[in-house]
Amino acid sequence: MQLKTTFNRVTNYKPFVVDRVQFSENDIELWIEVTMRPRENGLARCSGCGMRCGGYDTMPQPRRFDFIPLWMIPVVLIYTMRRVNCPTCGVKVEYVPWADGKSPLTAELRWFLAGWARRMSWKEVSSCFGMCWEYVYNSVEHAVSWGKKHRDLSGIESIGVDEVQWKKGHKYQTLVYQIDEGRKRLLWVGPDRTPKTLLRFFRFLGKDRYSQIQFVCSDLWQAYVKVIAKKVPDAIHVLDRFHVMQKMSKAIDKVRAAEVKQLKADGFEAMLKGCRWVLLKRPENMTEKQTIKLDELLQYNLRSVRSHLMKEDFQQFGEYTYVPRP
Numbered sequence: 001m002q003l004k005t006t007f008n009r010v011t012n013y014k015p016f017v018v019d020r021v022q023f024s025e026n027d028i029e030l031w032i033e034v035t036m037r038p039r040e041n042g043l044a045r046c047s048g049c050g051m052r053c054g055g056y057d058t059m060p061q062p063r064r065f066d067f068i069p070l071w072m073i074p075v076v077l078i079y080t081m082r083r084v085n086c087p088t089c090g091v092k093v094e095y096v097p098w099a100d101g102k103s104p105l106t107a108e109l110r111w112f113l114a115g116w117a118r119r120m121s122w123k124e125v126s127s128c129f130g131m132c133w134e135y136v137y138n139s140v141e142h143a144v145s146w147g148k149k150h151r152d153l154s155g156i157e158s159i160g161v162d163e164v165q166w167k168k169g170h171k172y173q174t175l176v177y178q179i180d181e182g183r184k185r186l187l188w189v190g191p192d193r194t195p196k197t198l199l200r201f202f203r204f205l206g207k208d209r210y211s212q213i214q215f216v217c218s219d220l221w222q223a224y225v226k227v228i229a230k231k232v233p234d235a236i237h238v239l240d241r242f243h244v245m246q247k248m249s250k251a252i253d254k255v256r257a258a259e260v261k262q263l264k265a266d267g268f269e270a271m272l273k274g275c276r277w278v279l280l281k282r283p284e285n286m287t288e289k290q291t292i293k294l295d296e297l298l299q300y301n302l303r304s305v306r307s308h309l310m311k312e313d314f315q316q317f318g319e320y321t322y323v324p325r326p
């Protein structure tokens with residue numbers, strides 16, 4: 001089977017045809033050149049509006065477009081672009097199905113690189129396939145903007161709001177995900193984590209869509225809590241259990257520190273010393289020594305101990321399942 005047959009099999013570039021496929025090489029590398037030409041009497045299409053129009057002229061130099069490598073051998077498409085005289089757009093370069101604008105990448109190569117960039121780092125993709133990093137970046141950018149243009153934002157019922165730190169932790173970004181069963185994806189990213197940030201997300205989604213949201217999951221960040229209550233008041237707001245527990249641990253720490261101070265003043269200093277983790281840890285994670293210490297502490301009616309017991313009670317809250325009545 002010839003390379004030409006293979007190439008025709010994997011592409012659909014009508015009304016263009018493969019003129020010839022040949023190996024080419026210099027001192028450093030070997031590559032495959034696929035030279036394209038328009039079919040006999042094939043009218044060119046305007047790249048501005050897509051209309052078939054009469055020819056104007058042919059560019060002096062052929063253009064080169066990178067295709068998917070074959071057996072790790074680079075494949076280059078070569079074609080001399082024509083210009084058309086479009087009644088609507090004026091003199092325009094023709095439309096070709098394998099590339100757009102001034103990009104030196106064929107659509108096939110872009111999707112190929114973007115596909116691999118989902119599995120490996122961009123740097124790895126670039127070194128694996130012998131492409132420059134900009135090619136990978138460009139391909140991902142293209143795939144993302146294509147995806148954004150074609151995505152369907154209907155039927156979103158559950159969202160998750162989260163923040164990430166970047167620039168060494170000095171800046172925040174707000175991320176909103178769709179977290180519906182069977183459809184989990186990143187919906188939106190915005191700078192900062194202010195009420196305005198999240199309001200922008202709701203504006204982006206539009207009232208028709210966000211009024212269908214039934215569940216929102218977020219942490220306890222006040223800006224989010226406020227905006228969620230305002231924009232989707234009927235949705236069930238699920239607070240991240242981890243963050244609630246974090247707040248609780250902080251509160252226990254505060255109670256313990258105050259009590260240690262009090263006990264010290266009253267001359268019972270030793271009682272709560274070294275028991276910070278005993279009060280914060282889950283019983284199943286404790287060392288034997290910590291378990292003994294906890295048993296000892298539980299005998300006293302201390303505020304620290306009571307707060308610990310309340311935290312333990314609250315843990316069950318997370319395992320509680322709601323069974324609706326039939």
Ligand SMILES: [Zn+2]
Pocket residue numbers: 046047048049050051086087088089090092
């Ligand atoms: Zn046109």
